[in-house]
Amino acid sequence: MITKNDGASKEFIFLLGAGASVDAGMPMVNQLTEKLRKRLPHIPDINGISRPEFSQVFDAIEAQDSSVTGNYERLFEWIKLFLDVQKEPFSRIVEVKLDRSITEAMGALAFVIGGEIAKLLESCQSKSSYLAKLADFIPAQGRLKIFSLNYDCCIEDACESAGIELTTGFELDSKTWNPSLFWREAKGINLYKLHGSIRWHGVRDENRPTEQFQHRLELMELKSGQSLPSHFNMRQKPELVLGPGNKLQPDDPFLTLFYEFHRAARQAQLCILMGYSYGDPHINLLLDQVLDSGGSLIDVNPGTPSGRYMSDCRYHHLRLGAKSALVHGRLRSELVRLSI
Secondary structure, three states: OEEOOOOOEEOEEEEEOHHHHHHHOOOOHHHHHHHHHHHHHHOEOOOOOEOOHHHHHHHHHHOOOHHHHOOHHHHHHHHHHHHHHOOOOHHHOOOOOOOHHHHHHHHHHHHHHHHHHHHHHHOOOOOOHHHHHHHHHOOOOOEEEEEEOOOOOHHHHHHHHHOOOEEOOEOOOOOEEOHHHHHOOOOEEEEEEOOEOOOEEEEEEOOOOHHHOOOOOEEEEOOOOOOOOOOEEEOOOOOEOOOOOOOOOOOOOHHHHHHHHHHHHHHOOEEEEEOOOOOOHHHHHHHHHHHHOOOEEEEEOOOOOOOOOOOOOOEEEEOOOHHHHHHOOHHHHHHHHOOO
16 A cells, blocks of 8 residues: 555555566466477376377467467367367367367367476476565555466465465465455455466365265365375366466356455556456456546556557556566656656
8 A cells, every 4th residue: 555645545456467477487478388389299198198199289270370389378279169169069060170189189188288387387496586575565554465367376485485474365284275364454465366376286085075075176275395194185287277268267266366356456546467468358357447446557567558558547557577666666666656
């Protein structure tokens, strides 16, 4: 919360996209896509068998849509489309002109590609200390709300190293989801990971009666190398919301996380964007809502301003990366300049 000279104050929230983690050493979407493509021939299927056909899947789709080269999410969209049209009743009227071996490989790839993306992100050597400077914006009373679309854990690691209190909605001891952690009054940061995390894994307690735990896994937040008691069976693929299509999920924690973003966008007088590329329609609608409610947007992005909001006087573009904006105080100076 920034206090103005007249004693008034402005409540604000942060929204972080992939660009916010670039200075920490995390890849942009096009770089992650390139890494993923090189890995495709070596990725094992759910039976542990490497499938060279996975590369053929990429090549076949790229031949029709070159945009997949720079955005792996387009690959997901194509795979989903191909898998859907092979089902009844679509298969009666839609002909897929691909070798059967490639379409079969698509089904196998869909099960494991999320886990491979998580491995690629975990393998990055991140230097994320600059993100601890987000704590400079914690209000005098209450908690700073940061909404993130990133799967990586750069913010968590930066705040832990700096001794900054932060919650993602998961208990530290039990590792289980508890959204009431967001409603505490203690000074700190609420981090809402709208699209999941490489540390979120579904687990099943084999000691629990089947009728109490039959159809879905319980989600836990686990750091790399953390183990569970032997009676827990952990799903290796982390819980990530992938794809450029509809990313709204009907279950928790995603339902609660998006609701919190919806509520915060309605109340915020300012939303600070960092490294967001406006690629998610459901997020864009809530940013529209901030402006429609009389709030402002500050777009921290080294690229060009967003054409979506260029005509709005309450949209402000700060042509800097996240690290420069935070470490050198440029973001705070921009808030003062705008009297926000």
